[in-house]
Amino acid sequence: MAEKVTPRSKDYSQWYLDIVQHAGLAENSDVRGCMVIKPHGYAIWERMQRALDRLFKDTGHVNAYFPLFIPKSFLAKEEEMAEGFAKECAVVTHYRLKAEKGKGLIVDPEARLEEELVVRPTSETIIWNTYRNWIQSYRDLPLLINQWCNVVRWEMRTRLFLRTAEFLWQEGHTAHATQKEAEDEALMILMDCYRKFAEEWMAMPVLTGPKTEGQKFPGAVYTLCIEAMMQDKKALQAGTSHFLGQNFAKAFDVTFQDQEGKREHAWATSWGVSTRLVGGLIMTHSDDHGLVLPPRLAPIHVVIVPIFRKPEEKQATCAAAQQLADGLRGLPVDPWYGYEPIQVKIDDRDQHQPGFKFNEWELKGVPIRVELGPKDLEKNACVLARRDLPGKEAKLFGVPLAEAPAKIAVMLKEMQTALFDRARKFRDDNTHEIDSYDNFKKKIDEPGGFFLAHWDGTRETEDRVSAETKATIRCIPFNRAKEAGQCMVTGRPSAGRVVFAKAY
RNA sequence: CGGGGCGUAGCUCAGCUUGGCUAGAGCGCAUGGUUUGGGACCAUGAAGUCGCAGGUUCGAAUCCUGUCGCCCCGACCA
Numbered sequence: 160m161a162e163k164v165t166p167r168s169k170d171y172s173q174w175y176l177d178i179v180q181h182a183g184l185a186e187n188s189d190v191r192g193c194m195v196i197k198p199h200g201y202a203i204w205e206r207m208q209r210a211l212d213r214l215f216k217d218t219g220h221v222n223a224y225f226p227l228f229i230p231k232s233f234l235a236k237e238e239e240m241a242e243g244f245a246k247e248c249a250v251v252t253h254y255r256l257k258a259e260k261g262k263g264l265i266v267d268p269e270a271r272l273e274e275e276l277v278v279r280p281t282s283e284t285i286i287w288n289t290y291r292n293w294i295q296s297y298r299d300l301p302l303l304i305n306q307w308c309n310v311v312r313w314e315m316r317t318r319l320f321l322r323t324a325e326f327l328w329q330e331g332h333t334a335h336a337t338q339k340e341a342e343d344e345a346l347m348i349l350m351d352c353y354r355k356f357a358e359e360w361m362a363m364p365v366l367t368g369p370k371t372e373g374q375k376f377p378g379a380v381y382t383l384c385i386e387a388m389m390q391d392k393k394a395l396q397a398g399t400s401h402f403l404g405q406n407f408a409k410a411f412d413v414t415f416q417d418q419e420g421k422r423e424h425a426w427a428t429s430w431g432v433s434t435r436l437v438g439g440l441i442m443t444h445s446d447d448h449g450l451v452l453p454p455r456l457a458p459i460h461v462v463i464v465p466i467f468r469k470p471e472e473k474q475a476t477c478a479a480a481q482q483l484a485d486g487l488r489g490l491p492v493d494p495w496y497g498y499e500p501i502q503v504k505i506d507d508r509d510q511h512q513p514g515f516k517f518n519e520w521e522l523k524g525v526p527i528r529v530e531l532g533p534k535d536l537e538k539n540a541c542v543l544a545r546r547d548l549p550g551k552e553a554k555l556f557g558v559p560l561a562e563a564p565a566k567i568a569v570m571l572k573e574m575q576t577a578l579f580d581r582a583r584k585f586r587d588d589n590t591h592e593i594d595s596y597d598n599f600k601k602k603i604d605e606p607g608g609f610f611l612a613h614w615d616g617t618r619e620t621e622d623r624v625s626a627e628t629k630a631t632i633r634c635i636p637f638n639r640a641k642e643a644g645q646c647m648v649t650g651r652p653s654a655g656r657v658v659f660a661k662a663y
Numbered sequence: 664c665g666g667g668g669c670g671u672a673g674c675u676c677a678g679c680u681u682g683g684c685u686a687g688a689g690c691g692c693a694u695g696g697u698u699u700g701g702g703a704c705c706a707u708g709a710a711g712u713c714g715c716a717g718g719u720u721c722g723a724a725u726c727c728u729g730u731c732g733c734c735c736c737g738a739c740c741a
Binding site for chain 2: 163172173176180187189191243246247281312314315316322370374375376377379382384396399401431464466467468509511512513514515516517518519530532533534535542550551
């Protein structure tokens with residue numbers, strides 16, 4: 160058997176690249192650092208978008224669109240942000256090319272922009288500059304806006320989905336009349352949208368809590384995050400929600416009159432998740448056979464492989480497959496599947512043998528495979544295989560065709576739960592309390608994982624750990640035990656344990 | 664940006680050390696036939712500016728210089 164996927168145990172990075180390539184998710188483009196998202200990868204992102212968009216809408220947000228280009232002076236207005244993003248901005252300096260004999264196209268030196276434009280690395284500045292005109296009164300608040308777009312951050316080192324120079328994301332930007340309302344918003348987005356989406360749709364368990372001062376978003380008062388553990392036990396920041404205080408309102412002079420007629424600066428939040436989630440999805444569930452997709456995000460839920468050799472067998476099995484597909488599509492539409500009927504594919508290609516098809520659909524991560532051959536038809540039955548339970552042993556034989564649609568619907572839900580439970584067990588099994596820094600240094604690489612340790616709360620200590628071990632504080636979990644202790648590095652008092660890990 | 668590795672057909676790679684005649688293989692692809700319950704087989708065929716640009720040479724995939732890109736490690740990074 161020609162194995163296409165490098166086993167995780169042999170080379171985790173190569174395994175990841177193999178999955179991305181062989182499942183047809185994305186490839187590197189000829190533009191440095193920029194990827195082409197292929198149809199199967201984009202379909203997953205579309206399903207993520209749809210679920211997230213619904214969560215945002217259900218919590219009162221609306222979509223809008225702001226420009227790709229940001230005047231350099233806007234970016235400069237919020238000092239922390241300017242500093243944070245300066246090193247990774249693409250800049251537009253000219254607005255015209257010209258054809259020159261022998262040289263082809265050259266940048267027209269006559270066409271220099273009066274003010275250079277930055278390709279958005281994030282849109283707080285252009286949006287708050289716009290909000291100045293939109294916000295006059297407390298009656299204009301809250302303003303709850305999201306946008307789906309691309310952003311560019313000129314990264315030194317890129318990895319498909321996980322870190323690319325251009326990526327797709329959503330960024331929410333809200334304005335509020337009070338500090339409390341803005342803080343509630345940042346928390347609500349984190350817990351009711353991001354955590355909920357990660358756990359219930361992606362089946363990816365996440366820790367929730369604030370970042371440390373050193374890890375927060377430039378321009379934020381504080382940053383909340385969802386943080387997940389990948390199968391190599393490294394952490395992935397999967398989403399962030401920022402309380403921005405009045406920093407941007409002040410930088411862009413956004414004020415409103417409150418009920419007493421007083422002028423106040425508006426309070427802000429911003430929050431985002433990106434195509435990085437696709438990388439997280441891969442690294443949470445997939446195995447050495449290929450991609451494993453949680454049913455709620457799978458572009459195809461069920462593939463039916465009719466098995467035949469003679470034309471009359473093809474005719475019979477394909478007809479049965481069609482009938483089964485109709486049965487599945489005819490199930491009551493359940494928002495659980497992503498706001499549309501179950502997606503079914505019949506693979507009736509006759510240039511490939513069934514075994515080939517089984518492997519191919521496993522590589523692509525289709526949650527349920529139905530095998531339907533002459534022997535099954537004799538019994539009016541089919542064979543069901545769940546993607547996360549590989550091997551012949553796990554197949555369900557002799558499932559009556561009449562019962563298959565209902566059975567498959569149940570299996571999809573069971574698989575979703577099983578993936579989440581397995582991922583959570585993996586994370587919990589690889590999360591350790593630790594009190595000795597020497598011990599920590601020994602264990603951070605092998606076995607690795609999340610380490611719950613006391614920390615004195617200082618930037619210096621965090622930087623020292625980072626410099627000495629490459630591990631960072633991923634999050635100060637909301638649900639940590641109330642347990643005073645001593646910093647594992649300095650021995651100074653600590654209010655509770657934080658999560659140290661190596662991260663993507 | 665520093666260290667290392669690699670760029671030859673869509674993919675994986677051989678050939679390079681020691682320059683030479685028509686640049687190869689496997690997979691994939693096309694056509695025909697036999698097959699078909701876990702990656703079938705036979706036959707025929709299409710497909711490569713040897714990453715790019717210079718240079719050395721009678722002659723460069725092969726040697727030299729430069730350059731671009733990818734991968735790994737570091738630095739950097741929400």
